[in-house]
Amino acid sequence: NAGVTQTPKFQVLKTGQSMTLQCAQDMNHEYMSWYRQDPGMGLRLIHYSVGAGITDQGEVPNGYNVSRSTTEDFPLRLLSAAPSQTSVYFCASSLGQVNQPQHFGDGTRLSIL
Amino acid sequence: AQSVAQPEDQVNVAEGNPLTVKCTYSVSGNPYLFWYVQYPNRGLQFLLKYITGDNLVKGSYGFEAEFNKSQTSFHLKKPSALVSDSALYFCAVRDPNFNKFYFGSGTKLNVKP
Numbered sequence: 318n319a320g321v322t323q324t325p326k327f328q329v330l331k332t333g334q335s336m337t338l339q340c341a342q343d344m345n346h347e348y349m350s351w352y353r354q355d356p357g358m359g360l361r362l363i364h365y366s367v368g369a370g371i372t373d374q375g376e377v378p379n380g381y382n383v384s385r386s387t388t389e390d391f392p393l394r395l396l397s398a399a400p401s402q403t404s405v406y407f408c409a410s411s412l413g414q415v416n417q418p419q420h421f422g423d424g425t426r427l428s429i430l
Numbered sequence: 431a432q433s434v435a436q437p438e439d440q441v442n443v444a445e446g447n448p449l450t451v452k453c454t455y456s457v458s459g460n461p462y463l464f465w466y467v468q469y470p471n472r473g474l475q476f477l478l479k480y481i482t483g484d485n486l487v488k489g490s491y492g493f494e495a496e497f498n499k500s501q502t503s504f505h506l507k508k509p510s511a512l513v514s515d516s517a518l519y520f521c522a523v524r525d526p527n528f529n530k531f532y533f534g535s536g537t538k539l540n541v542k543p
Contacts, residue, residue, distance in 0.1 A: 358535060359520065359534055359535040367529055375530065416481075419474075421466075421473030423472055424472075
């Protein structure tokens with residue numbers, strides 16, 4: 318059972334570069350989301366999606382884009398990387414019902430130089 | 431708006447002793463509350479969720495959580511701590527209106543032999 322798969326696991330970028338963090342789930346979950354985790358700040362929601370073709374912003378969306386063309390995939394794009402975007406990024410998915418928990422990938426550790 | 435707070439950055443407990451990790455919440459309407467655990471370099475793993483009507487919820491790995499409506503708390507408990515329980519614990523609430531999850535800042539649990 319793959320669950321939620323994130324690639325790459327590690328990445329180093331230079332300021333101004335762009336890249337896409339990949340996220341795929343094989344549980345047919347409607348809901349998917351992206352978080353960033355920074356020391357002492359818990360998880361902050363970047364973007365989320367309640368189904369294919371539907372996305373919305375979270376708490377900290379600036380500098381990031383998302384799309385949801387299929388149920389399985391939810392890529393996160395950094396448009397022009399900045400050192401403030403150095404973080405650990407987690408993708409999660411869940412069924413749509415409000416009493417359902419999220420399933421998390423193992424994260425992408427991103428450093429912006 | 432929905433929110434959760436974890437007042438303790440760190441909890442230290444001796445192996446074999448009971449442990450409590452605190453969480454308070456602020457929600458409008460019914461609370462949809464969750465506990466997750468994170469081990470180093472891993473994603474979050476679901477431990478348990480609040481089920482309406484049950485003041486004591488049992489979850490994975492011997493953990494349970496006590497829901498108290500009057501104190502708006504959902505504290506994580508375990509009768510006898512193990513060294514392997516040492517990890518980062520997150521409380522979360524799901525907002526049914528906007529279908530977003532909100533996480534606390536996390537509590538690091540240290541269980542000493």
